[in-house]
Amino acid sequence: xxxxxxxxxxxxxxxxxxxxxxxxxxxxxxxxxxxxxxxxxxxxxxxxxxxxxxxxxxxxxxxxxxxxxxxxxxxxxxxxxxxxxxxxxxxxxxxxxxxxxxxxxxxxxxxxxxxxxxxxxxxxxxxxxxxxxxxxxxxxxxxxxxxxxxxxxxxxxxxxxxxxxxxxxxxxxxxxxxxxxxxxxxxxxxxxxxxxxxxxxxxxxxxxxxxxxxxxxxxxxxxxxxxxxxxxxxxxx
Numbered sequence: 001x002x003x004x005x006x007x008x009x010x011x012x013x014x015x016x017x018x019x020x021x022x023x024x025x026x027x028x029x030x031x032x033x034x035x036x037x038x039x040x041x042x043x044x045x046x047x048x049x050x051x052x053x054x055x056x057x058x059x060x061x062x063x064x065x066x067x068x069x070x071x072x073x074x075x076x077x078x079x080x081x082x083x084x085x086x087x088x089x090x091x092x093x094x095x096x097x098x099x100x101x102x103x104x105x106x107x108x109x110x111x112x113x114x115x116x117x118x119x120x121x122x123x124x125x126x127x128x129x130x131x132x133x134x135x136x137x138x139x140x141x142x143x144x145x146x147x148x149x150x151x152x153x154x155x156x157x158x159x160x161x162x163x164x165x166x167x168x169x170x171x172x173x174x175x176x177x178x179x180x181x182x183x184x185x186x187x188x189x190x191x192x193x194x195x196x197x198x199x200x201x202x203x204x205x206x207x208x209x210x211x212x213x214x215x216x217x218x219x220x221x222x223x224x225x226x227x228x229x230x231x232x233x234x235x236x237x
Contacts, residue, residue, distance in 0.1 A: 054198040054217040056206045059107065062186075064130070064138050067097055067105030072211050073234065076107040078194050080202040081123060081142070082116035084151035089203045089221035090143075096227055103235060108142065110190040111202055118153045121178070123187045125160045128177035132169050140167040209234050 056076050059069065077093055079086045097106045112119035122145055130138035144163040149155035164174040177183075194204075201219055207230060208215045214237070216230050 054204060054206050054215075056109075056197045056208065056215075057193050064108045064135065065105050066108075066139055067101060069105060071103060071105040072209065073100070073104040073231065074107055074208040074210065075104055076109060076206045076208060078109050078111040078197075078199045078202060078204045078206075080110075080112050080116055080119050081126075081145050082119040082149060082151055082153055082155065083113065083202045085221040086203045087146045087149065087151050090146045092221070092224050092227070093205075095224055096231070099228070100231055104231070108139075109194060110187050111194045111199055111204070112187065112191060113202060116153055118155060118157065120184075120187050121157060122149075122155065122160065123190075124181075124183040125164070125174075125178055127183035127186060128174055129164060129167065129169060131182070132164075132173055132177060133167070137167055137169065207231060207234065209237070212237050 059065070059074060075093065075096060077089075079090075093106055097104060110123040112123050126138050126141045126145070129141035141163060144166060145155065148159065148163070160178065161171050161175050165171050203219075203221060205218045205227075206215050207218070207227075212234075214234065216234065218227060218230065
């Protein structure tokens, strides 16, 4: 084979590798799937700047809220319990709530991605914790899962009843609830509502200002100071 052809093939190969590496800088993990009427899904993502590209459903009685529901700001998080970035971001949401508790309430909504098949059952488990206990038990169970899971489907399902016991729930009743599929449809509905709202990645957070009607979307496990700058600007309006 002529030397010019070899050089051309090497150049093509190098360009292909370069294109791959450049693409990787913009998206760490991307998963695209279409099924029936389902919209596109994108998996865990690197953080991006605040935008206004998600329109969440209004707050309802079925929402899990930490703080005063009548707060001026609602920090609505769409999360996946097996998402490593959600695990990383979870303490940040608690920190933000603590620092802005006089003006902000935290809202958790389920958005389990299909690339994490264990996440849906874990989401059901949190609903069982709420059903068998109290609203605070929902948050305790979410805390426990994020505390112990290695993420990316790394949590053994046998650990779920143990976590229930750790927060004071009856193990047998918890197992019965989880096996019944009582909350399977609720998790599916939460996910579908997230898709309709424009959610595509986890974690995705929307800060809604109930006074002005404005909102800001923050995608990814961003640093606390990035969120604070957005909140401070909204509170000045």
